[in-house]
Amino acid sequence: MIYGFFPGCAYQAAAGYKESVDAVCGLLGIELREIEDWNCCGATAAFSRSQKEALVLTGRLFALAARQGFEEIVTVCNACYSTLKKAAKLLDGQPALLEQVNRVMAAEGLLLEHPLPVKHLLEVMLRDRSRLSWPRGECRLPEQVKVAAYYGCQLTRPWQDVPRALRPDILESLLEAAGIEAVDHSARTLCCGASHAVAYSGRCQVLIDRIINGIRAKGGNLVTTVCPLCQFNLDQGQQGRAGDKVPVTYFTQVLGLAFGLPPEKLGLKKLLVPLKRIGL
Amino acid sequence: MEASFEPKIIALVCNWCTYTAADLAGTSRLKYPANVRLVRLMCTGMIDVKYVIKALLDGADGVFIGGCHPGDCHYINGNLKARKRIQGVGSILESFGFEPQRLALRWIGASEGPEFAHHMTEFVNTIMQLGPNPSKARMIL
Amino acid sequence: MNKEIPRIGVYVCHCGMNIAPRVDVEQVAEFASRLDHVVVARDYKFMCSNPGQELIVEDIKAHNLNRVVVASCSPRMHEATFRKACRKAGLSPYNFQMANIREQASWVTDDSRLATAKAKDLVAAAVGRVAFHRPLQTRRVEVNKSVLVIGGGIAGIQAAISAADAGYKVYLVEREPSIGGHMAKFDKTFPTLDCAACIMTPKMVIAGQHENIELLTYSEVVGLEGFVGNYKARILKKPRYVDEDKCTGCGTCMEKCPTRRVPSGFEEGLAFRPAIYSPFPQAVPKTPVIDAEHCRLLAKNKRCGVCAKFCEADAIDFDQKPQYLDLTVGAVIVATGFAAFDPSSMVQYGYGIYPEVYTSLQFERLNNATGPTAGQIVMKNGQVPRKVAIIHCVGSRDRNHLPYCSRVCCMYSLKFAHLVREKTGAEVWSFYIDMRSPGKLYEEFYNRVQAEGVHAVRGKVAMVTDIVDDPGRGSLTVVAENTLTGRNLRLPVDMVILSVGLQPAEGAGEVARMAGISADGDGWFTELHAKLAPVNTPTAGIFLAGCCQGPKDIPDTVAQAMAAAGQATALLAAGTVETRAEISSIDPDICSGCKSCLQVCPYNAIYFDEGRQVAVVNDALCQGCGSCSATCPSSAAAVAQFNDSQVMAEIDAILA
Numbered sequence A: 001m002i003y004g005f006f007p008g009c010a011y012q013a014a015a016g017y018k019e020s021v022d023a024v025c026g027l028l029g030i031e032l033r034e035i036e037d038w039n040c041c042g043a044t045a046a047f048s049r050s051q052k053e054a055l056v057l058t059g060r061l062f063a064l065a066a067r068q069g070f071e072e073i074v075t076v077c078n079a080c081y082s083t084l085k086k087a088a089k090l091l092d093g094q095p096a097l098l099e100q101v102n103r104v105m106a107a108e109g110l111l112l113e114h115p116l117p118v119k120h121l122l123e124v125m126l127r128d129r130s131r132l133s134w135p136r137g138e139c140r141l142p143e144q145v146k147v148a149a150y151y152g153c154q155l156t157r158p159w160q161d162v163p164r165a166l167r168p169d170i171l172e173s174l175l176e177a178a179g180i181e182a183v184d185h186s187a188r189t190l191c192c193g194a195s196h197a198v199a200y201s202g203r204c205q206v207l208i209d210r211i212i213n214g215i216r217a218k219g220g221n222l223v224t225t226v227c228p229l230c231q232f233n234l235d236q237g238q239q240g241r242a243g244d245k246v247p248v249t250y251f252t253q254v255l256g257l258a259f260g261l262p263p264e265k266l267g268l269k270k271l272l273v274p275l276k277r278i279g280l
Numbered sequence B: 001m002e003a004s005f006e007p008k009i010i011a012l013v014c015n016w017c018t019y020t021a022a023d024l025a026g027t028s029r030l031k032y033p034a035n036v037r038l039v040r041l042m043c044t045g046m047i048d049v050k051y052v053i054k055a056l057l058d059g060a061d062g063v064f065i066g067g068c069h070p071g072d073c074h075y076i077n078g079n080l081k082a083r084k085r086i087q088g089v090g091s092i093l094e095s096f097g098f099e100p101q102r103l104a105l106r107w108i109g110a111s112e113g114p115e116f117a118h119h120m121t122e123f124v125n126t127i128m129q130l131g132p133n134p135s136k137a138r139m140i141l
Numbered sequence C: 001m002n003k004e005i006p007r008i009g010v011y012v013c014h015c016g017m018n019i020a021p022r023v024d025v026e027q028v029a030e031f032a033s034r035l036d037h038v039v040v041a042r043d044y045k046f047m048c049s050n051p052g053q054e055l056i057v058e059d060i061k062a063h064n065l066n067r068v069v070v071a072s073c074s075p076r077m078h079e080a081t082f083r084k085a086c087r088k089a090g091l092s093p094y095n096f097q098m099a100n101i102r103e104q105a106s107w108v109t110d111d112s113r114l115a116t117a118k119a120k121d122l123v124a125a126a127v128g129r130v131a132f133h134r135p136l137q138t139r140r141v142e143v144n145k146s147v148l149v150i151g152g153g154i155a156g157i158q159a160a161i162s163a164a165d166a167g168y169k170v171y172l173v174e175r176e177p178s179i180g181g182h183m184a185k186f187d188k189t190f191p192t193l194d195c196a197a198c199i200m201t202p203k204m205v206i207a208g209q210h211e212n213i214e215l216l217t218y219s220e221v222v223g224l225e226g227f228v229g230n231y232k233a234r235i236l237k238k239p240r241y242v243d244e245d246k247c248t249g250c251g252t253c254m255e256k257c258p259t260r261r262v263p264s265g266f267e268e269g270l271a272f273r274p275a276i277y278s279p280f281p282q283a284v285p286k287t288p289v290i291d292a293e294h295c296r297l298l299a300k301n302k303r304c305g306v307c308a309k310f311c312e313a314d315a316i317d318f319d320q321k322p323q324y325l326d327l328t329v330g331a332v333i334v335a336t337g338f339a340a341f342d343p344s345s346m347v348q349y350g351y352g353i354y355p356e357v358y359t360s361l362q363f364e365r366l367n368n369a370t371g372p373t374a375g376q377i378v379m380k381n382g383q384v385p386r387k388v389a390i391i392h393c394v395g396s397r398d399r400n401h402l403p404y405c406s407r408v409c410c411m412y413s414l415k416f417a418h419l420v421r422e423k424t425g426a427e428v429w430s431f432y433i434d435m436r437s438p439g440k441l442y443e444e445f446y447n448r449v450q451a452e453g454v455h456a457v458r459g460k461v462a463m464v465t466d467i468v469d470d471p472g473r474g475s476l477t478v479v480a481e482n483t484l485t486g487r488n489l490r491l492p493v494d495m496v497i498l499s500v501g502l503q504p505a506e507g508a509g510e511v512a513r514m515a516g517i518s519a520d521g522d523g524w525f526t527e528l529h530a531k532l533a534p535v536n537t538p539t540a541g542i543f544l545a546g547c548c549q550g551p552k553d554i555p556d557t558v559a560q561a562m563a564a565a566g567q568a569t570a571l572l573a574a575g576t577v578e579t580r581a582e583i584s585s586i587d588p589d590i591c592s593g594c595k596s597c598l599q600v601c602p603y604n605a606i607y608f609d610e611g612r613q614v615a616v617v618n619d620a621l622c623q624g625c626g627s628c629s630a631t632c633p634s635s636a637a638a639v640a641q642f643n644d645s646q647v648m649a650e651i652d653a654i655l656a
């Protein structure tokens, strides 16, 4: 199946995200077709500078995607996801804003009638599972690996369409579909500090420690994330920790391992806390 | 002429639900267009088709009928009888030269003050779009 | 028939500042004075005041008026007042009509020109129709001397006792196996901290033994029709599978039943009960019920019947079937109470996820001497908590859930704070939005609890989580902002109590529908008037008591129950009620005998006179719905006060 894909700026550089997304999507029969000529979504920064500018950045993405024949936009990053969703809600509800954006985009010959639905890759995998070539075989992840699903705070907040937003379970459901029973823990949507981890590293370290401790307390020894920044913060943030580090992966890396894809195709080497800690 | 069109609307409402809802809209100070004139009846089930036709022939720009939600009628099922009767009127209206949209039937419960105000606004808007009662126009011609 | 020439007086009310100045009342009066048949038209500050009414009385005499129109508020408010004034001056109260220029004009219109124009139309309509009014006759009919009380909480119990003490027969219907309602679950009650059982149990016993009260527990009202003085109620008695007459209440069956692990609703899921059970030791009646869903024999068709084998009174009867009972009563008191808000949907508080998060009702049981821990406030592991958080307003004052204040939660939370301090010495942290203690001795109670060293933090809790920064200091963390200091707080605790709000009882909507009463947007039953008729409903003969009308504490509940009983017994004591005048009649000279009306009358109030070959209305049964008049092809049927000429005149006048 073909999806209109918005990779976002952090994706390429993220530790093994692209490799594992490519490998897993290849196996499942998902073709992520990049929106041609895409631009940065502006992330949280653009909205705090100027709503209008932020809406032009995002509006352009919607217009491009629509022109290229896509009916929805798939992302792999929480910040892209929430930025696009926020823009879609604003543009949908306020025709005046849409008009403003269209006036700017006219210079480029672009016209947006209405924003497109925005989905995380995780959501479309779950939704379209029956139409994908989902592997039948057994889960190849060794039993000693106890996966904890971590959502971060932006996937469900504030423009939430994800069910049970305060204690979501869609990632657990996806893992379960791959034969993985995730540990039940309460750190799912705690904030990792996001981009503040650079400027306020001290304060964000407290947040990161809390997440890792919360997961460890429930027996988790592998974290799986759905966002480049979350992965980076949780992985990097453990460098000062003593012996009780837990590897932090992307959900596509864990799925790849469960499906029995060769580890070298999943970019696992790029992780800071190495997987061999848990015998992988 | 167009801009100053102030339609006159006759609203035949039942005492138990819609009239009470109108009272609630009042006590809650909800504003809605002043074009509506309520005629209080005990139940929509007592609305004779001739009231509707007479109102339109006499120049009302719209007739609104409001009663209790199905199941809530104070007299068991007067509202359902009204619905049946009113459904039959549409075609008659057209033969008299009235657009069927000039007649509306809505269920508005006793606690639904905001809904009452909303339905009034919506119906007045519909009538504004339709323009004055055609029989009035004919009379002027 | 009615040859007299109408002489109409019109009175336009200012209602202080409510109608004037938005509606130009003087202009409306001047307009009215020029309408056909209007003899006098005046405006006056308060028509409903004594001088206002006197104005009408004097004018009727001085000007020989035979019709009156008052343009003021809703007829639902003051029609009775002005009709009385007419009657006082010797005029038939039915030769009167109200124009509602307050709720329908001044209060809902910003533009004063449009409001005035609308008011004029409404006055013209009233004048137009009143010319066609004529005096109506009513009769007095006997009132049935019994009362039906729906719901056996403290409200229903008190209402039943009060009415029964006044000498009337009372049927008290409760859907649970025992009466008692929520209060039966409490150990202590604020603000006096008196023992709930000590004040409640005697009332239950009185209700159970009163010669005038017939208890119908494990029963529900499934049909209610009729009218004031003469309601017909159909009661469904669910099968108990235990014969109430034979059972001695010894409890052997409950001890012997092999099905032991059914979560107890009365214990809020904190304990188990057998399949045959009585919800609590002081239950009234004592007769247990078999829960057919869990009984081995009834649900699973297994050979069991252990209870029957051990029952010495031979009271177990597996063949019992649902029974229906038809009652005729003069008045109905609705007392269906409330349901506690289910906090599972507020995932941030972790109820149902973390074992040490309790609802307030669970805490009531935990603290109760007859509860699952025999009144010890302990955690699931049996240990005494060292630090307890109480979260106020769970669900309440929250537009995602219950938008209103549930009124009792602040006070019962303070009660909990006191009990935890007293019984365990644990640190108590109360998180509130606003502390609401408006009631006799309530503020004093608040001060007392504060002095006991309870920490009160003003701030809504963001979340309760099992992520703890120091595992040694409690298994849960409460995350909140103290809005008085502006600081964020991460408080480690052992136990969290959620002070959940109150919402209407399950099935309240169905009860409202049957009783023909209305409920507000939140589902609470609506009283006739928020200030002046707090226990009456718009349906004569149906009264409200307790929390079904809105959240309230026990003193207010009991006061309202007594008031409802007072209203009901006053009605019964009067002995008769006036029949409605606004009923149908069929003109035999016009009736063609087509029988269409017989088909549509929902009350079977029309019969066919074979001799004269015409339909006739039975005026004792007719409710005046007008189905017949709208159906009659020859316009022979007409409802008084709503006949064709009256309604048409009203429409005519508006469109003139």
Ligand SMILES: Cc1cc2nc3c(=O)[nH]c(=O)nc-3n(C[C@H](O)[C@H](O)[C@H](O)COP(=O)(O)OP(=O)(O)OC[C@H]3O[C@@H](n4cnc5c(N)ncnc54)[C@H](O)[C@@H]3O)c2cc1C
Binding pocket: C150, C151, C152, C153, C154, C155, C156, C173, C174, C175, C176, C179, C180, C181, C182, C183, C186, C188, C189, C190, C191, C219, C220, C221, C335, C336, C337, C338, C339, C340, C360, C361, C364, C408, C412, C415, C505, C506, C507, C508, C511, C545, C546, C547, C548, C552, C553, C554, C555, C557
């Ligand atoms: C946790 C908590 C603690 C409280 N503590 C105090 C306190 O310390 N002091 C105080 O003054 N107040 C307290 N209150 C308030 C108190 O509970 C109420 O004021 C009181 O219970 C109201 O009584 P009621 O009879 O109106 O309602 P309920 O107690 O709810 O009784 C209603 C009864 O009607 C029955 N019923 C419902 N629907 C039907 C139906 N369709 N057919 C037949 N039967 C039906 C129910 O089964 C129930 O038995 C507390 C409330 C809570 C939630």
Ligand code: SF4
Binding pocket: C256, C257, C258, C259, C275, C276, C290, C294, C295, C296, C297, C298, C304, C305, C306, C307, C308
């Ligand atoms: S039949 Fe058996 S299971 Fe059912 S109530 Fe009696 S003893 Fe209990």
Ligand code: SF4
Binding pocket: C583, C584, C600, C601, C602, C603, C604, C605, C606, C617, C621, C622, C623, C624, C625, C626, C627, C628, C629, C639
């Ligand atoms: S008004 Fe007519 S239809 Fe209605 S109850 Fe009376 S007789 Fe029956």
Ligand code: FES
Binding pocket: B014, B015, B016, B017, B018, B042, B043, B044, B045, B066, B067, B068, B072, B073, B074, B075, B077, B078, B079
């Ligand atoms: S009483 Fe309202 S529709 Fe019948």
